[in-house]
Amino acid sequence: xxxxxxxxxxxxxxxxxxxxxxxxxxxxxxxxxxxxxxxxxxxxxxxxxxxxxxxxxxxxxxxxxxxxxxxxxxxxxxxxxxxxxxxxxxxxxxxxxxxxxxxxxxxxxxxxxxxxxxxxxxxxxxxxxxxxxxxxxxxxxxxxxxxxxxxxxxxxxxxxxxxxxxxxxxxxxxxxxxxxxxxxxxxxxxxxxxxxxxxxxxxxxxxxxxxxxxxxxxxxxxxxxxxxxxxxxxxxxxxxxxxxxxxxxxxxxxxxxxxxxxxxxxxxxxxxxxxxxxxxxxxxxxxxxxxxxxxxxxxxxxxxxxxxxxxxx
Amino acid sequence: xxxxxxxxxxxxxxxxxxxxxxxxxxxxxxxxxxxxxxxxxxxxxxxxxxxxxxxxxxxxxxxxxxxxxxxxxxxxxxxxxxxxxxxxxxxxxxxxxxxxxxxxxxxxxxxxxxxxxxxxxxxxxxxxxxxxxxxxxxxxxxxxxxxxxxxxxxxxxxxxxxxxxxxxxxxxxxxxxxxxxxxxxxxxxxxxxxxxxxxxxxxxxxxxxxxxxxxxxxxxxxxxxxxxxxxxxxxxxxxxxxxxxxxxxxxxxxxxxxxxxxxxxxxxxxxxxxxxxxxxxxxxxxxxxxxxxxxxxxxxxxxxxxx
Numbered sequence: 001x002x003x004x005x006x007x008x009x010x011x012x013x014x015x016x017x018x019x020x021x022x023x024x025x026x027x028x029x030x031x032x033x034x035x036x037x038x039x040x041x042x043x044x045x046x047x048x049x050x051x052x053x054x055x056x057x058x059x060x061x062x063x064x065x066x067x068x069x070x071x072x073x074x075x076x077x078x079x080x081x082x083x084x085x086x087x088x089x090x091x092x093x094x095x096x097x098x099x100x101x102x103x104x105x106x107x108x109x110x111x112x113x114x115x116x117x118x119x120x121x122x123x124x125x126x127x128x129x130x131x132x133x134x135x136x137x138x139x140x141x142x143x144x145x146x147x148x149x150x151x152x153x154x155x156x157x158x159x160x161x162x163x164x165x166x167x168x169x170x171x172x173x174x175x176x177x178x179x180x181x182x183x184x185x186x187x188x189x190x191x192x193x194x195x196x197x198x199x200x201x202x203x204x205x206x207x208x209x210x211x212x213x214x215x216x217x218x219x220x221x222x223x224x225x226x227x228x229x230x231x232x233x234x235x236x237x238x239x240x241x242x243x244x245x246x247x248x249x250x251x252x253x254x255x256x257x258x259x260x261x262x263x264x265x266x267x268x269x270x271x272x273x274x275x276x277x278x279x280x281x282x283x284x285x286x287x288x289x290x291x292x293x294x295x296x297x298x299x300x301x302x303x304x305x306x307x308x309x310x311x312x313x
Numbered sequence: 314x315x316x317x318x319x320x321x322x323x324x325x326x327x328x329x330x331x332x333x334x335x336x337x338x339x340x341x342x343x344x345x346x347x348x349x350x351x352x353x354x355x356x357x358x359x360x361x362x363x364x365x366x367x368x369x370x371x372x373x374x375x376x377x378x379x380x381x382x383x384x385x386x387x388x389x390x391x392x393x394x395x396x397x398x399x400x401x402x403x404x405x406x407x408x409x410x411x412x413x414x415x416x417x418x419x420x421x422x423x424x425x426x427x428x429x430x431x432x433x434x435x436x437x438x439x440x441x442x443x444x445x446x447x448x449x450x451x452x453x454x455x456x457x458x459x460x461x462x463x464x465x466x467x468x469x470x471x472x473x474x475x476x477x478x479x480x481x482x483x484x485x486x487x488x489x490x491x492x493x494x495x496x497x498x499x500x501x502x503x504x505x506x507x508x509x510x511x512x513x514x515x516x517x518x519x520x521x522x523x524x525x526x527x528x529x530x531x532x533x534x535x536x537x538x539x540x541x542x543x544x545x546x547x548x549x550x551x552x553x554x555x556x557x558x559x560x561x562x563x564x565x566x567x568x569x570x571x572x573x574x575x576x577x578x579x580x581x582x583x584x585x586x587x588x589x590x591x592x593x594x595x596x597x598x599x600x601x602x603x604x605x606x607x608x609x610x611x612x613x614x615x616x617x618x619x620x
Contacts, residue, residue, distance in 0.1 A: 051462070053458070053461070053616060075464045075466060076464075078462065078463060078464035079464040083462040085455065085458065085459065085462065087454075087455040087458075088455075089454055089455030089456045089458060089459045090456070090459070091383050091456060092387075093382075093383055093386035093387050094379070094382060094383060094386065098379070098382060102375070102379040103463055105372065105375040105376075106372070106375075106463040106464050106465040107463070107464060108368075108464075129386075145459070149463070149464070
């Protein structure tokens with residue numbers, strides 16, 4: 001047992017569709033781990049196998065030391081994990097407090113109902129019927145149901161979809177606080193900002209495999225990738241006048257790619273100062289997590305040089 | 314294994330055969346998670362596991378309470394289960410109040426007959442129709458999957474539903490009986506109350522099983538109400554619920570289906586004096602209930618989008 005979640009050589013087929021093809025990853029205790037990937041890449045299938053909703057075809061899956069496909073330990077596992085599923089599913093006619101209190105009764109050592117309602121930001125709405133809640137509020141109620149059992153491991157499937165920016169920020173803080181208190185979190189998301197802000201580690205799933213894995217800052221070689229320097233050419237100059245190779249862009253800005261931006265910038269700004277010109281709109285960027293993600297997932301078969309070879313079929 | 318606090322029986326087996334590895338694992342879990350909280354919660358869930366029987370009953374009561382709450386708050390379910398039979402019984406009271414004992418009503422007055430058949434149809438409405446529709450809807454909107462995500466055992470969920478339906482059925486039958494009383498229908502003889510109770514429990518159980526079975530076979534929730542009514546409507550008619558039937562062929566067929574035996578058993582319990590239990594009717598009900606349970610157990614799905 002080396003992690004809260006250990007997946008090795010996981011395979012799952014639906015009829016002729018080979019949805020998960022030898023996928024593997026490990027989530028350490030107390031870590032926030034994000035699975036990224038396009039719709040249909042296989043991440044929901046992986047989550048549902050981890051959550052015990054689907055059976056796998058082959059491979060090893062270990063969740064808090066238990067096999068989620070094992071009937072005999074199912075209840076034990078359910079007592080220790082919390083789930084926030086993609087679809088909001090709550091009884092419309094109960095109040096917020098009744099909904100949370102009902103689920104609290106299912107767990108051997110639940111958290112305090114009112115405390116959890118406060119944590120997810122629904123304080124003051126305890127007596128409101130679920131059907132009268134907004135979409136974002138229902139989603140937060142779902143989060144409360146995921147937390148009420150005081151789980152050691154929390155699965156969040158696109159947890160902040162439909163949240164306004166304030167609710168999203170406070171939910172991120174809540175998830176960080178849970179992590180700091182020792183909870184392991186596995187989440188899926190389509191928001192790169194969410195992965196960037198929240199995850200300790202991310203893995204990109206494409207065509208049923210992990211194509212890249214790392215911290216948000218280093219994923220896909222982000223930290224060592226070329227820096228992009230962009231600016232508008234001073235009037236009366238052309239790309240050929242610049243001291244470094246540059247490419248004109250569609251928006252009138254030129255782009256200079258550089259492996260050592262300090263020197264490149266020095267040469268560029270020196271050149272501009274000597275001419276008494278300004279580099280209008282000067283920006284220095286590293287590829288964003290979204291750039292890396294798009295590069296990794298645009299071809300859904302995965303770029304070969306980035307695909308770590310896992311167990312063969 | 315033992316780091317994960319299995320239920321009572323498993324716990325003993327594991328620690329008896331492999332005490333050492335069990336201890337090691339507990340330590341590693343505790344150490345690798347931020348500590349004391351976890352250790353406490355592991356201990357807590359073990360303590361609870363030992364009290365399993367008490368917790369099981371508590372859990373069941375908890376479940377019944379919240380089923381009741383969801384039910385009474387939902388105007389639609391309350392309407393179909395209570396308003397419909399109450400209105401029918403009141404209307405029949407006005408229409409047939411004057412018809413005394415006759416051969417057409419098997420030697421009973423019209424209202425004596427209808428009190429038992431309308432009571433039966435109210436039980437059908439709650440246990441079969443409403444349950445099938447509610448379960449199909451809960452599956453469709455993901456509520457069932459959410460239930461499955463909690464440690465609530467499937468058995469507790471279904472026993473909770475059964476108990477809830479039985480409670481609602483009892484309220485229904487009491488209401489119908491009370492309306493009958495207002496129209497002058499005598500209450501069932503005290504000696505018949507055990508037969509009434511047995512019939513009611515068995516009928517509610519059998520129709521709940523059939524309701525769950527139908528919910529298991531229906532693919533989408535929108536079709537549920539029409540499928541449920543399509544099955545029930547002709548069945549109720551040939552079983553003599555709204556009009557006594559004197560065709561031997563029809564009665565032979567209906568007698569093998571679940572509604573007529575339930576009607577007959579209730580009619581006997583409501584209007585005879587110490588005739589004992591209608592074993593044949595109860596047997597047919599039991600068989601239907603068992604068949605429904607088999608389909609329900611084999612085909613029931615929690616997930617709106619199965620593989």
